[in-house]
Amino acid sequence: MATIKVNGVDxxxxxxxxxxxxxxxxxxxxxxxxxxxxxxxxxxxxxVHLDDVAVRGCLATVADADGKTVTTIEGLSETxxxxxxxxxxxxxxxxxxxxQAGQIMQAASLLSANPNxxxxxxxxxxxxxxxxxGCYQRIVTAVRQASTGA
Amino acid sequence: xxxxxxxxxxSPLPSAGRAVIENxxxxxxxxxxxGFVVALQLVPFxxxxxFDSYPTNGLNMPHGVVNDPHIFVAIDPDGTVTxxxxxxxxxxxxxxxxxxxIADEMEAxxxxxxxxxxxxxxxxxxNQDTDGSRSLRHHxxxxxxxxxxxxxxxxxxxxxxxxxxxDEVEANGHQVVHKTLGDRIGYGELAEAAMALPTPxxxxxxxxxxxxxxxxxxxxxxITDLHDITTGKxxxxxxxKLPGMLYAVVxxxxxxxxxxxxxxxSAALAVPGVQRVEMIPGTSLxxxxxxxxxxxxxxxxxxxxxxxxxxxxxxxxxxxHGSFNTADYRKELSASANAPGKSVRSQGDTEDALKNAxxxxxxxxxxxxxxxxxxxxxxxxxxxxxxKCEVWAPVQSPYGTRVDVADYLGMDEKNVTIxxxxxxxxFGRKSKCDFAIETAFLSKQVxxxxxxxxxxEDDIQHSFYHTSSVEKIDVGLDENDKVIAWRHRSAAPSxxxxxxxxxxxxxxxxxxxxxxxxxxxxDNISADQCKAMAHTRVGWYRSVSNIPRAFAVQSATAxxxxxxxxxxxxxxxxxxxxxxxxxxxxxxxxxxxxxxYEPYEEFPFDxxxxxxxxxxxxxxxxxxxxxxxxxxxxxxxxRSFVSYIAMAVHAKVDDDGTVHVPRVDVAIDCxxxxxxxxxxxxxxxxxxxGMTAAMHSGVTFENGRVLESNFHDYxxxxxxxxxxxxxxxxxxxxxxxxxxxxxxxxxxxxxxxLANAIFNATxxxxxxxxxxxQLRT
Ligand code: FES
Ligand code: FES
Numbered sequence: 069m070a071t072i073k074v075n076g077v078d079x080x081x082x083x084x085x086x087x088x089x090x091x092x093x094x095x096x097x098x099x100x101x102x103x104x105x106x107x108x109x110x111x112x113x114x115x116v117h118l119d120d121v122a123v124r125g126c127l128a129t130v131a132d133a134d135g136k137t138v139t140t141i142e143g144l145s146e147t148x149x150x151x152x153x154x155x156x157x158x159x160x161x162x163x164x165x166x167x168q169a170g171q172i173m174q175a176a177s178l179l180s181a182n183p184n185x186x187x188x189x190x191x192x193x194x195x196x197x198x199x200x201x202g203c204y205q206r207i208v209t210a211v212r213q214a215s216t217g218a
Numbered sequence: 219x220x221x222x223x224x225x226x227x228x229s230p231l232p233s234a235g236r237a238v239i240e241n242x243x244x245x246x247x248x249x250x251x252x253g254f255v256v257a258l259q260l261v262p263f264x265x266x267x268x269f270d271s272y273p274t275n276g277l278n279m280p281h282g283v284v285n286d287p288h289i290f291v292a293i294d295p296d297g298t299v300t301x302x303x304x305x306x307x308x309x310x311x312x313x314x315x316x317x318x319x320i321a322d323e324m325e326a327x328x329x330x331x332x333x334x335x336x337x338x339x340x341x342x343x344x345n346q347d348t349d350g351s352r353s354l355r356h357h358x359x360x361x362x363x364x365x366x367x368x369x370x371x372x373x374x375x376x377x378x379x380x381x382x383x384x385d386e387v388e389a390n391g392h393q394v395v396h397k398t399l400g401d402r403i404g405y406g407e408l409a410e411a412a413m414a415l416p417t418p419x420x421x422x423x424x425x426x427x428x429x430x431x432x433x434x435x436x437x438x439x440x441i442t443d444l445h446d447i448t449t450g451k452x453x454x455x456x457x458x459k460l461p462g463m464l465y466a467v468v469x470x471x472x473x474x475x476x477x478x479x480x481x482x483x484s485a486a487l488a489v490p491g492v493q494r495v496e497m498i499p500g501t502s503l504x505x506x507x508x509x510x511x512x513x514x515x516x517x518x519x520x521x522x523x524x525x526x527x528x529x530x531x532x533x534x535x536x537x538x539h540g541s542f543n544t545a546d547y548r549k550e551l552s553a554s555a556n557a558p559g560k561s562v563r564s565q566g567d568t569e570d571a572l573k574n575a576x577x578x579x580x581x582x583x584x585x586x587x588x589x590x591x592x593x594x595x596x597x598x599x600x601x602x603x604x605x606k607c608e609v610w611a612p613v614q615s616p617y618g619t620r621v622d623v624a625d626y627l628g629m630d631e632k633n634v635t636i637x638x639x640x641x642x643x644x645f646g647r648k649s650k651c652d653f654a655i656e657t658a659f660l661s662k663q664v665x666x667x668x669x670x671x672x673x674x675e676d677d678i679q680h681s682f683y684h685t686s687s688v689e690k691i692d693v694g695l696d697e698n699d700k701v702i703a704w705r706h707r708s709a710a711p712s713x714x715x716x717x718x719x720x721x722x723x724x725x726x727x728x729x730x731x732x733x734x735x736x737x738x739x740x741d742n743i744s745a746d747q748c749k750a751m752a753h754t755r756v757g758w759y760r761s762v763s764n765i766p767r768a769f770a771v772q773s774a775t776a777x778x779x780x781x782x783x784x785x786x787x788x789x790x791x792x793x794x795x796x797x798x799x800x801x802x803x804x805x806x807x808x809x810x811x812x813x814x815y816e817p818y819e820e821f822p823f824d825x826x827x828x829x830x831x832x833x834x835x836x837x838x839x840x841x842x843x844x845x846x847x848x849x850x851x852x853x854x855x856x857r858s859f860v861s862y863i864a865m866a867v868h869a870k871v872d873d874d875g876t877v878h879v880p881r882v883d884v885a886i887d888c889x890x891x892x893x894x895x896x897x898x899x900x901x902x903x904x905x906x907x908g909m910t911a912a913m914h915s916g917v918t919f920e921n922g923r924v925l926e927s928n929f930h931d932y933x934x935x936x937x938x939x940x941x942x943x944x945x946x947x948x949x950x951x952x953x954x955x956x957x958x959x960x961x962x963x964x965x966x967x968x969x970x971x972l973a974n975a976i977f978n979a980t981x982x983x984x985x986x987x988x989x990x991x992q993l994r995t
Contacts, residue, residue: 084490084521091521095465100457101450103642105593106674107524110929113593141450148449156448160440160895163903164309165447166454166593166642195938198929200593200643201309202906203899204940 070134074099075143081130089133090114090125093140101141101169105198112197115170115177116140122177124196141169144176152176155214163201171197175211184215274956275815276345276356281617284344285360286417287367291320293413297392297406299326304336304343305353306614307443308592308644309903310961311896312353314441316361319892322433323365323426324372326405327392333442338616338636347615349649349758350814351859351959354892358957366423368412375412376403428953437895443640454642455612456597460667463599464493466660467523467671469530470512470680473922474754475502475537478513485529486515491522495530496663498656502537503752506717507622509656510680510755516664520671542753542922544586544686551688551750552582554709559748560723563734565806566742568694571703575694581777582690583770585987586916587683589924589932590759594642595677596653599669602662606633611654612641619651623658634658645760645907650682678932679924682757683917685710685728687750689770694742699782701793703742706771708733710763715752722749724763730812731858732767732966735805737825739795743806754919760907764858764966769987772854772970777983786974787836787853794855797826814860814959821860821956827887827949828855831864834885834947839866848872850978854971859959861888862949865905865967867941869975875993877976879909879941884964887949889956897960898946904964905941910934912969913989 069082074097081092088107093099093116105113107126114125117139118132144150152175162168171194178185178193185193190211199207276283284290292300301320307313313333321331336343345356369389376394377384380401387394393402405412433439446452471477483495493516500511515526572578598611607627613619616636624631641648653672661668672680687710694703712724724747733745759765772790779789800823802810810818832855836842839851848871855864868881884901891897914933918925926932973984982993 083519087519087521091519094456095519095521098459099450100453100459103454103594104456104520104671105595106929108674108928108930111593111674111934144449148445153448157440157444160444160899162309162441162444162447163311163899164307164593164641164643165443165452166640168447169450172448191938195936198593198934198936199906200591200645200910200934202903202935202940204906204935204937205902205942205944206899207937 070130072130072133073137075140085129085131087130088126089116089128089130089138092130093125093138099140099142103166103169105167112174113167113170115173115197117173117177120177120180122174141173144173150176151214152179152210155210158213159206159210161203161206161210163203167197167199171199171207175214178211179215185211272359273817273820274356275817276352276360278815279345279347279356281340281345283356283360284342285363287364287371288413288417289342290364291324291368293405293409295406295409297330297404298332299330299405300332300334302336302343303333304346305357306346306348306616306638306641306644308348308614308641308648310353310900311441311893312348313443314439315354315893315896316357318433318439319358319361320365322431323362324368325389325391328433328439330392335638337638338620340617346617348644349614349646351962354957355860355959358892362425363420363423366425367418370418370423371412371415372405372408374415375408378411379403434892435894437893439893452640454594454640455610456669456671458599458610458639460599460601463667463669464516464518464664465520465523465671466514466516466668467520467527467673468498468512468514468656468676469527469532470510470676471500471534472679473534473536473540474510475539476500476534477511477537479533479535481513482531483513485531486526489522489526489529491519492517492526494664496660498659503715503755504717504719507650507652507655508626509652509659514660516660516668523671524673536922539753540922542919544919547686547753547919548584548688551686551709554748554750555582555688555690555707557748559707559709559746561744561746562729563743563745563806565744565804568703568705568742568744571742572692572694572705575702576697577695579693579695579778579781580691581774581985582688583766583773583985584688585686585766585769586918587686587754588759588911588915589678589681589683589917590645590647591677591932592641592643592645592647595674596648596672597670598654598657599667600654600657600661601667602627602658603665605629607658607662608635608637609654609658610637610639611651611657612639612648613651613654614641614644614649615651619654622651623655626655627658627662646758647681650757674929675927678917678926678928682716682755684759684765685713685756685763687766689766691770691774693774693778701740701778704736704738704740705744706733706736707746707748708767709748709750710766711750711752711756713756713758716755716757720752722751723747726812728763730814731763732771732856733763734807735800735811735823736771737800737823737828737857738793740793753922761858761962761965764856765911765969768854768856768966769969769973772856772967773973773985776852776974776977787832787841790853790855791829791832794825794829797824797829799824816860821958823857827862828857831855831862831885831887831949834949835864835866835883838885838945838947839868839881839883841866848979850975852971852974852976852978854967854974856966858963858966861886861958861960861963863963863967865971867968867971867975869972869979871976871979871993873995875995876939877913877989877993878939879972881943882941882945884944884946885949886946886964888958888960890951890953891948892957894948897948900960901946901964902944905944905968906935908965908968909941909972911965912972912987916988
C-alpha cells in the first residue's frame with residue numbers, strides 16, 4: 069500500500085506499485101489534466117511535480133512516489149493563477165492545448181529552482197516537452213514573462 | 219455570372235453609402251491582358267441587399283449551411299447568451315472565432331457569452347466536417363446572418379414592448395436602446411419574447427458596418443478554453459469517465475489487411491486487472507474508416523490494459539501487403555514518375571517544346587509516408603446499451619462518425635449520439651473515426667462503457683498516412699535561357715484507395731493541390747499523374763498533396779534560377795508573370811480548376827495576390843542582404859486552400875550539419891481576417907509543423923510494418939531548435955474579399971523555403987525528404 073500526498077490530499081493505492089503516476093492520477097484520482105502523449109518519457113505531456121520537481125508521470129511510479137508529495141496541474145494553484153498560468157494566458161500560448169499542462173508544470177518547476185533562467189536555460193529545460201501544434205515561440209515568451217514579470 | 223463580381227460591402231465611410239468591388243474588365247483579365255482591378259465606388263445605401271451574394275461551396279457540402287438563430291443561440295433571463303459551436307476545435311480557434319462573430323453581429327457582450335459544443339447532427343446544424351481549412355471560409359457569413367437575425371429579433375421584441383416601430387430602436391452592447399428617448403432594455407429581459415419570434419427573412423437583415431465591429435478583426439478575444447486549458451480542466455477524448463467504465467487497448471494487425479492467425483491470451487488474462495479479451499474483425503484497404511481489427515484487452519485501468527496487451531501472443535497472417543517495403547516502393551514511384559502518366563493538364567505542346575529545347579533541366583523530389591501524430595493519440599469513450607450508443611470522441615467529423623458508428627453496429631443513426639470533446643490536435647488524423655468505431659463496438663461486445671486508449675506506438679503504426687510521392691519536373695529552356703516548357707509528373711498513392719478499390723490514380727482533390735494549377739506564365743505546361751498503388755491506408759494530413767507539390771515546384775524554381783545565375787525571388791516572380799486570373803481553359807485543363815470546390819468566380823486564382831505575398835515576405839526578410847557563411851535565406855510561395863502564402867526562411871547550418879531557423883517572414887493573404895491573433899498562432903504552428911516534416915518525418919515500411927514507433931525515431935521539432943521568430947504579415951482586406959483557409963496553407967511553402975535556404979547556406983540541395991542526416995558531417 070502506497071501513500072502519496074496528491075495536491076495536498078493523502079491518497080492510498082494498493083494496486084500494482086509499478087503503475088506509473090500518470091495512470092494513477094488519471095484513472096484512480098480522475099485528475100485528467102495530466103496527459104498521456106508517449107508513455108516513454110519522450111514528450112512531457114504527463115509532467116507532474118514530485119516533491120516540487122518536474123518528473124515524467126509516465127516513468128515515475130506509484131512506488132517512487134510513496135511517502136512523497138505529488139502536484140498535478142489541478143493543484144498548481146488553487147485559483148489557477150500561478151504566475152506561469154497567468155503568463156500562459158497573457159501570451160495566448162495554447163493552440164489545441166493538449167500539451168500545455170505538461171509545459172506549464174515543467175516551466176513552474178524550472179522557475180521555482182531557477183527564478184531567472186537565461187534564454188538557453190529556458191530552451192534546455194523546455195526541450196523535453198513536445199508541442200505538436202508548435203507553440204514554442206509563445207512558450208518561451210511566457211516563461212520569460214513568468215520569470216521577470218515582463 | 220457577372221453579378222458574382224459585383225458584391226456590395228459595408229462602406230468604410232460613415233456616410234450612408236456602400237462600396238462595391240467590381241471587376242471592371244472581366245473579359246480582358248480572363249484573356250490575361252490586364253490585372254484584376256478593384257474599384258471602390260459609392261452606390262445607394264441598401265441594407266437589405268448588403269450580403270446578397272456571398273457564395274461559397276459551403277452550400278454544396280453535405281447538409282449545407284444552417285443559419286437559423288434558434289438553432290445556434292439561446293438567451294437566458296439573466297442575459298447569458300449561449301452560442302453553439304458546431305465545428306470541432308483542434309487548435310485553430312474556430313470554436314471561439316465563429317461564436318465571436320455571432321456575438322459581435324448580435325451586439326452581445328462577449329463576457330456574457332457561453333459556448334456549448336454541438337453533438338454530431340448535420341441535419342440540424344449543417345455541415346460539421348472540420349477539415350479543408352473551411353470553418354471560417356464557409357461559416358463567417360452564416361455566422362453574421364445568425365447574429366444579425368438575433369439582433370433584429372431583440373430589437374423587434376423591444377419595439378413591441380414599447381409599442382414603437384423597429385426603426386426607432388437599436389441594439390447596442392447587450393441591450394436595446396430607444397434611439398431618441400434613450401430608454402433601454404437588457405437582452406436578458408427581452409430574451410423570452412425575442413426568441414419566440416420567427417426567424418426574420420434574410421432580406422430583412424441588416425449588417426454592421428465594419429467600423430462597428432467590436433470583436434471581429436481585432437484579435438483581442440481569447441480562446442474560450444484558455445482558462446480550462448491552463449488549469450487542466452479542458453476535456454479531451456480520454457478525459458471522459460463513465461460509471462463502470464472499462465479500459466481497452468488493442469493489438470492491431472501490423473500490416474494493413476492482416477488477420478489474426480492465432481492468439482494465446484492466457485498470459486494477458488493473468489495480468490491483474492485484465493477482465494477479458496475481445497476480437498475485432500479485420501478489414502483490408504478500401505474499408506473507409508472501419509477499424510483495422512485485432513485483439514482488444516479490456517481491463518479495469520489503462521495500465522492493466524497496456525500490460526495485458528503486451529502479454530498477448532499473436533501470430534498474424536500479413537495478407538497481400540506483407541511485402542511492402544519503402545525502399546522498393548520509392549524505386550517504383552520513381553520509375554512511374556519518369557514515364558508518361560495520365561494527363562491532367564496540357565497547355566501548348568510540352569513534349570514538342572522539350573524535344574526542341576536548347577537544354578532541359580530535370581529534378582526529382584521524394585517524400586515518404588508520414589503520420590500525423592497529434593499530441594493526443596486517438597482515444598474515445600463509448601456506452602452502447604439498450605440498442606443505443608453514445609460516444610465521446612475527439613473527432614473532426616462528428617456526424618460522419620455517427621453515420622459510420624451506426625453502420626458498423628447495425629443501428630439506426632437516430633440511436634447513436636456523438637459528443638465532441640476538444641481535440642488534442644487533429645491534422646486530418648481525427649477525420650478518420652476508426653478509433654471511435656472500435657470503442658463503440660467494444661462497448662457493445664462487453665455490455666459496459668469502454669474507453670479505448672491508443673498508445674503512441676499505435677498512433678504511428680496504424681495511421682492513415684500522408685501520401686508518399688515522387689515528383690519529377692523537367693524544365694525546357696531555349697537558347698536564350700527562357701523557360702519554354704514545364705513538365706510535372708507525379709506518382710503518389712491516392713487516399714481514394716481508402717474508400718474504393720485502388721486504381722492507382724488520384725482524386726481531383728489531390729490533383730488540384732498544386733499539380734494541375736501551376737501558376738506560371740510559360741507557353742507549354744503539362745502535368746501527369748503517374749500510377750501508384752497504395753499498400754497502406756492513405757489519408758489526408760494537414761495540407762495534403764500541397765506539401766510535396768509545393769516542395770517540388772518551389773524547389774525546382776530555385777534550382778533553375780541558380781542554374782541561370784538569377785536571383786531566386788526575381789526569377790520566381792518572373793515565372794508567375796503578369797498579374798492575372800488563371801484561365802482554366804487556356805491552361806489546357808479538361809475541366810475547371812478543382813479550386814477547393816469553391817466557385818471560381820468568387821475565389822479566382824489571382825497571380826497578382828501570389829506575387830504580392832512573395833514580394834512582401836521578401837521585403838520583410840531583407841531579401842538580398844548579405845549573410846555570414848553557413849546562413850541563407852530561402853523563399854517560396856504557394857496558393858492552397860484558396861489562400862496565398864509566401865515564406866522567407868532564414869536558415870543557419872552549423873558545421874556539424876545542424877539546421878537552425880532563426881527567423882521566418884510569413885506573408886499571408888487569406889482575404890478578410892476575423893481573428894488575426896489565431897492567424898498568427900496558426901502561422902507559427904505551421905512553421906513548426908513544416909520544420910518537423912522537412913527535417914524529421916517519414917515512416918518506413920518493412921514487410922508491410924512501420925518501423926518507427928515513438929518520438930525517439932519519429933522525431934518532432936522541440937523547444938531547443940524551432941523556428942525562433944516567426945513574423946506574420948497579414949495582407950488587409952475588407953469583408954467583401956472572401957475569408958479563405960488558414961489552418962493548412964501555412965505548411966506547404968515552409969518546406970521548399972527551408973530547402974532553398976539550406977541550399978543558399980551550404981550549397982547542398984535537398985531533394986529527398988526528410989533532411990534527416992543528409993547534412994551531417
Ligand atoms: S507521456 Fe510521459 S513523457 Fe510522454
Ligand atoms: S498546443 Fe497542441 S500540442 Fe501543444
